[in-house]
Amino acid sequence: MPRQTDLLMSFYKKLLARFGPQHWWPGETPFEVMVGAILTQNTAWGNVEKAIAALKLADLLEPRRLLAVEPSLLARLIRPAGYYNVKARRLRAFLTWFLDAHGGSVESMRRRPLDALREELLAVKGIGRETADSILLYAVGLPVFVVDAYTYRILLRHGLILPEADYDEIQALFTENLERDAALFNEYHALIVACGKAYCRPRPRCAGCPLEDHPHAVDDVRD
DNA sequence: GACCAGGCACATC
DNA sequence: GATGTGCATGGT
Numbered sequence: 001m002p003r004q005t006d007l008l009m010s011f012y013k014k015l016l017a018r019f020g021p022q023h024w025w026p027g028e029t030p031f032e033v034m035v036g037a038i039l040t041q042n043t044a045w046g047n048v049e050k051a052i053a054a055l056k057l058a059d060l061l062e063p064r065r066l067l068a069v070e071p072s073l074l075a076r077l078i079r080p081a082g083y084y085n086v087k088a089r090r091l092r093a094f095l096t097w098f099l100d101a102h103g104g105s106v107e108s109m110r111r112r113p114l115d116a117l118r119e120e121l122l123a124v125k126g127i128g129r130e131t132a133d134s135i136l137l138y139a140v141g142l143p144v145f146v147v148d149a150y151t152y153r154i155l156l157r158h159g160l161i162l163p164e165a166d167y168d169e170i171q172a173l174f175t176e177n178l179e180r181d182a183a184l185f186n187e188y189h190a191l192i193v194a195c196g197k198a199y200c201r202p203r204p205r206c207a208g209c210p211l212e213d214h215p216h217a218v219d220d221v222r223d
Numbered sequence: 224g225a226c227c228a229g230g231c232a233c234a235t236c
Numbered sequence: 237g238a239t240g241t242g243c244a245t246g247g248t
Contacts, residue, residue: 025229041230047246048229082245086231128231148229193229201227227248235240 004177007160011211012184015191018210022190025138027052030106032061033139034098037131038090039081050080063104067095090126097124109140118144129167137189143182145174146189150196157204159217 026045027033032052039048054077055061060069069077075088101120102108109117114136121132129147136144147170155161161170178184199209206212 037229040228042228042243043230043245044228044247046228047244050246080245082228083230083243084245086243090231126231130230134229146229150229189229196229203226225248228246231243233241236238 002177004160004173007214008174008177011158011214012188012191014210015195016187019191019194022187022194024186024190025134027138029061030139031063034094034135035061035066035091037134037138038094038126039078039087041083041087041090041131043082048081051078054078054080063095063099067092067099086126090124093125094127097121106140110142114142114144117142129171133171137182137185141182143180143185145171145178145185147171147174148189148193150192150200151189153200153202153204154192154196154211157200157206157216158211158214 025033025036026049027036035055036048036052039051052061055066058077060066060077066074071088071092074091075084078084078087078091081087097120098104112120117140118132118136121127121135122129127135133144133146136142137146147167151170152161152165155170155173156163156165160173174185174188178188195209195211199205206216
């Protein structure tokens with residue numbers, strides 16, 4: 001058993017013991033999760049909640065109705081989530097793909113081979129690796145590990161990656177050393193975000209972090 | 224008033 | 237290929 005496996009599982013157990021199950025993703029339906037994944041790009045979740053609430057209130061949280069909305073109105077509705085013009089475009093690009101390629105059906109997505117589905121998502125303008133993987137894991141339920149800024153910082157801080165590590169490399173660290181289990185990947189990423197919010201901002205406050213007894217390879221972690 | 228947030232595409236060198 | 241920049245609201 002690789003040493004990395006033990007270390008990653010040790011992290012996981014400590015995070016779970018401290019923060020408890022996170023019950024991610026915070027959304028009622030797979031479609032809501034996918035919309036949230038786009039809206040939360042580089043944005044605090046609280047702002048995304050406001051945008052999603054506005055879409056719900058307008059009864060627009062449904063693929064065809066959402067795509068039928070005037071782009072300027074869509075932008076206004078999601079305004080609290082920031083980057084609203086960009087995100088309105090990205091949502092529409094996603095909706096167009098979702099309806100054209102899958103008839104607005106998550107079940108249709110699930111029937112596709114994972115790698116092919118991921119490539120389809122990445123071909124949509126506005127969906128990058130983190131957003132694609134968030135959709136695959138949290139909306140479709142596939143065993144894909146999501147890497148984000150917190151993941152990078154926490155791993156860097158504990159010497160598991162080098163500063164120049166890229167997304168695929170970080171993702172491989174998890175997928176090659178852990179059982180390919182959607183429930184585990186779901187909880188692990190959510191716990192990383194919980195820990196990151198509490199302790200691993202760009203200016204880390206490590207005192208009290210459940211991982212602080214692990215070696216800290218880097219003292220000042222910046223993005 | 225700075226700093227930060229579940230990124231991404233595009234321009235430029 | 238690497239590095240820089242625009243996009244924007246709202247909370248701490």
